[in-house]
Amino acid sequence: MVVEVTHGCPQQARDALNSLLWFRAKDEAKTRVERRALLPAVARLEPECVDELTVRGTRFRVVRAEEHAALDSRGGIGTPGPTDPEPLTLDWTPAQAPVVRPRCPAP
Numbered sequence: 001m002v003v004e005v006t007h008g009c010p011q012q013a014r015d016a017l018n019s020l021l022w023f024r025a026k027d028e029a030k031t032r033v034e035r036r037a038l039l040p041a042v043a044r045l046e047p048e049c050v051d052e053l054t055v056r057g058t059r060f061r062v063v064r065a066e067e068h069a070a071l072d073s074r075g076g077i078g079t080p081g082p083t084d085p086e087p088l089t090l091d092w093t094p095a096q097a098p099v100v101r102p103r104c105p106a107p
Helices: 010-028 032-045
Strands: 052-055 058-061
Antiparallel strands (some): 052 058
């Protein structure tokens, strides 16, 4: 994890990733090859809204955490609320398996 899940929007996470990679290139890269591997990623993050980026074999992803979790009043992960639906009871027996139908009928 590059940054904690506290940013208000994905662009703030992209900006933090851009800064991280920039300072790695500036301060931590020991060779010119390392620096040259980091700088194209920095340049790409400046004009684009990149959600996934691989740099020197490490994959970085920007994910929207609010789709998966909610924060409580103290900033921690919230517990289920009174309006949250009860979890489904899954039954994977063959009779209950989901049926996938194609969108378009076959010719």
